Amino acid sequence: MRVSVDRDLCVAHGQCEYNDPDHFTINDDGELELDENPPDDSRASVVRAVSACPVRALTAEY
Amino acid sequence: MSIATHGAAQVDLSDLAPFLAGREHELFREIREHDPLHWNTEPNDGPGYWSLTRYADLITAIEDPATFVNGQGTQIPSRRVEGHTPTVHNTDPPRHTELRKVATPHLRAVKVKEWQDLIETSVSTILDDIERRGEVELVSSASAVLPIQVLGQVLGVPAQDCPLLANWTDRVISDDPEFMRSPDEKERAREELFDYFRGLTEARRAEPRNDIVSKLVAARIGGEPLSWEDLAAYYFVLVGAGNETTRNLLTGAVLAFAEFPGEWERLRADRALLRPAIEELLRFITPIRAMRRTATKDVEWHGRTIRTGDKVVLWFQAANRDPEVFAEPDTLTIDRTPNQHLGFGWGIHTCLGSHLARAEVSTFLRHVLERDLRIVPVAEPDRLHTNQFHAFKRLRVRVEQA
Numbered sequence: 001m002r003v004s005v006d007r008d009l010c011v012a013h014g015q016c017e018y019n020d021p022d023h024f025t026i027n028d029d030g031e032l033e034l035d036e037n038p039p040d041d042s043r044a045s046v047v048r049a050v051s052a053c054p055v056r057a058l059t060a061e062y
Numbered sequence: 063m064s065i066a067t068h069g070a071a072q073v074d075l076s077d078l079a080p081f082l083a084g085r086e087h088e089l090f091r092e093i094r095e096h097d098p099l100h101w102n103t104e105p106n107d108g109p110g111y112w113s114l115t116r117y118a119d120l121i122t123a124i125e126d127p128a129t130f131v132n133g134q135g136t137q138i139p140s141r142r143v144e145g146h147t148p149t150v151h152n153t154d155p156p157r158h159t160e161l162r163k164v165a166t167p168h169l170r171a172v173k174v175k176e177w178q179d180l181i182e183t184s185v186s187t188i189l190d191d192i193e194r195r196g197e198v199e200l201v202s203s204a205s206a207v208l209p210i211q212v213l214g215q216v217l218g219v220p221a222q223d224c225p226l227l228a229n230w231t232d233r234v235i236s237d238d239p240e241f242m243r244s245p246d247e248k249e250r251a252r253e254e255l256f257d258y259f260r261g262l263t264e265a266r267r268a269e270p271r272n273d274i275v276s277k278l279v280a281a282r283i284g285g286e287p288l289s290w291e292d293l294a295a296y297y298f299v300l301v302g303a304g305n306e307t308t309r310n311l312l313t314g315a316v317l318a319f320a321e322f323p324g325e326w327e328r329l330r331a332d333r334a335l336l337r338p339a340i341e342e343l344l345r346f347i348t349p350i351r352a353m354r355r356t357a358t359k360d361v362e363w364h365g366r367t368i369r370t371g372d373k374v375v376l377w378f379q380a381a382n383r384d385p386e387v388f389a390e391p392d393t394l395t396i397d398r399t400p401n402q403h404l405g406f407g408w409g410i411h412t413c414l415g416s417h418l419a420r421a422e423v424s425t426f427l428r429h430v431l432e433r434d435l436r437i438v439p440v441a442e443p444d445r446l447h448t449n450q451f452h453a454f455k456r457l458r459v460r461v462e463q464a
Contacts, residue, residue, distance in 0.1 A: 011162055013412050014170040018420070021171065030167035051402060054412040056125075 001043060001062035003036055003050065009057035016058060020049035034058075070097035075113055075375075075449060076105055076138070082445050086351075087392065090115055090380035099364040102375075108140060111354065111373035115380035117387040117404070119363075123355060123376060124409035127154065130355035130374055132411060138354050138375055138450055147291035149299035151353075151411055158410065164281040164288070165296065168274055169216075171417040176272075177216060181425045184211045189429055192461045197440065200457045205312040206305075208422055213304035216418065217297070218266060218273030223258070230255045231305040234298075236448035240455065252298065259297040260290070274300065300415075306451055307349045308419045312426060313454040314347035316437045322394040326436075329396055330464065333431055339396035340424050344405030346394050348379040351452050353407065378404040379452060436464045 003023070010032050016024035023035040023046055038046050043062060050058040070092045080086050093100040094115040103110045114120055123130045133154040135141060150161045167173070188207055192198045206228055214224040232241045233251035241247065262275055270276040278296055281288055288296070319326040329335050354375050361368040368374060382403050383391040406413035413419070430437065438460045446453035 011159060011410070012166045012170065014166070014417060015412070017171045018417060026167065026170040026172070028167060030163055030170075048400075051400070054406075054408045055410055 001038060001040060001046065001060060003034060003038060003046060003058060003060050005032055005034060006057045006059075009055045010053075011055065013054055015052040015054060016049035019052050020045040024049055032057075070095070070100065073097070073100065073102075075100075075102050075377075078447055078449055081449050082447065084443075084445065086379070086449075087383060090377060090383065094380055094384060099366050099368070101366075104139070106139075109373065111138060111375050112368055113375045113377055115377045115384075117381040117384040120376045120378070120381045120404060121408060123374060124407070124411075127410055129358055129361060131358055132158070132353075132355060134356040136353045136355075138352065138373070140373070147289075147295045149295040150414070151299060151303075155410065160283045161292070161296075162410075162414070164278060164283065165274065165300075165414060168277050169414055169418060174417045174421050177212060177418070178421065178425070180215050181208075181212055181422055182429075184208050185426050185429045188426075189433060189435070192437075192459075193433065193435060196462070197458065197460045200316060200437070200459045201309065201313055201454055202456070204426075205309045205454070205457075208312065208426060209305055209308040212418065212422055213301070216274055216304070217300060218262065218271055218275045226254075226258065227301050228305060231302050235302060235306050235451060236446050236453070238447035238455070240447075255298060255301060256294050259294065263290075263293060303413070304415055304418070306453060307413075307415070308422050310349040310451065310453045311343060311347055311419065311423050313443065313457050314349065314452065315343050315423065315427065316457065316459060317439060317443060317454075318343060318346055318394050319437075320439050325394050325396045329427075330431060330434070333428070335396050336424055336427060336431075338398065338401065339427070340420055341401045341403060341405075342394060342396050342398050343423070345382045345388070345398070345401060345403030347452060348382050348403075348405050349452050350407070350450070351379040352377045352450050353411070378407065434464045436462050438462065 012026045012030040012032060014026045017026050023038045023042060025033045027033050047060060050060045073089045073093050080089055098116050098119060100113040102113055114123060131154045132152050136152055153161055185208060188204045192203050210224045210228050213227060214221060230251045233247050263279055266276040267279050270280060278288060278293055329339055352375050354373055357368045357370055357372045357374055359370050385391050406416045439457055440460050441458040443454045444456040446455050
């Protein structure tokens with residue numbers, strides 16, 4: 001699956017990181033670092049992370 | 063017009079009596095079903111306000127922050143308790159985005175882990191005490207203590223000054239007669255808070271530490287440090303929001319599990335359910351019942367017209383019980399999936415302290431499970447006089463081995 005972030009929308013609420021810390025991390029500068037190609041067996045947590053974004057900055061394709 | 067619709071139109075969400083009796087959901091159900099854009103008159107010659115209660119409608123309004131702005135206040139009454147300089151939650155983009163970015167990195171999930179030891183120690187001390195005493199008043203013995211100790215450390219307020227944080231919050235947050243000893247009580251509490259933090263600001267400017275005050279003092283927006291007014295507004299919102307929310311989630315959790323004891327048994331049997339249980343408690347309790355917006359243009363909605371300048375109240379507590387989104391919404395279901403509740407709000411103003419709140423409540427409940435305690439209410443809770451916060455002043459409980 002592929003995950004992307006709209007940097008114009010993301011302000012590091014960090015709800016993705018809470019839901020899936022293996023594939024989403026907010027760094028010390030408050031910027032999201034993400035695994036853009038997470039493995040398919042992580043789909044449940046990745047989808048949960050994407051849908052938890054309160055500003056809809058994340059998109060998942062699978 | 064049906065009788066039900068007529069009844070819905072009569073619902074008065076400024077009348078605190080149903081909230082104090084814990085019967086607000088009867089009203090929310092009525093207007094959510096029959097009057098989705100509900101007009102409410104206001105006491106004290108206020109201009110009145112619209113209420114939204116359907117989940118989908120709240121999302122629509124929240125995701126249009128240019129039409130429904132925060133900058134004219136987020137309390138239901140037409141006032142801003144923080145004084146002249148708006149707090150981050152009473153600010154709109156682009157200023158809001160800049161202000162928010164100053165604090166966000168320091169309250170993210172991995173940063174919160176730095177305070178985990180403190181949270182564990184605080185919870186242990188609290189539970190040692192209430193377990194020994196057996197029957198206690200929960201709010202003053204536990205629910206209010208944990209967030210204050212954690213908040214003090216996060217902000218950089220010495221432990222001996224932490225009770226001040228609670229005192230200011232009590233006097234600022236509501237119009238509860240217990241705390242409103244004079245007409246200017248809020249202003250006095252605000253000035254006391256500002257005076258205190260003026261000293262702390264200078265101390266941290268001279269000698270920074272690993273706390274939020276130091277981070278805010280060092281922060282730059284467009285190359286410029288934050289003004290004293292911006293700093294003061296930030297301290298104000300962090301103190302209030304850090305205090306009056308988690309406290310009520312903890313007390314509310316005890317009440318919720320007393321109402322649904324089977325769910326507590328399921329959690330005892332499978333502690334992996336603690337994580338979804340926290341989300342369900344946030345949905346079920348909704349510590350912040352509502353936040354207000356102000357319309358910046360005329361909006362046609364549900365066959366009515368919101369006029370420019372009208373106040374629009376987003377009732378998170380009602381949306382979190384919307385049966386269109388949550389099956390059996392009045393039932394606590396600790397493994398509810400999915401559960402995209404609005405307990406932390408939604409959109410650009412989503413709660414800044416969500417990770418800290420989750421850490422505090424999950425640590426508290428995990429320790430209660432590990433000790434295999436049961437915390438049982440022995441009386442009705444004493445609720446805070448406010449329709450905006452789902453808040454408890456007192457709850458007598460018995461603490462016993464399960």
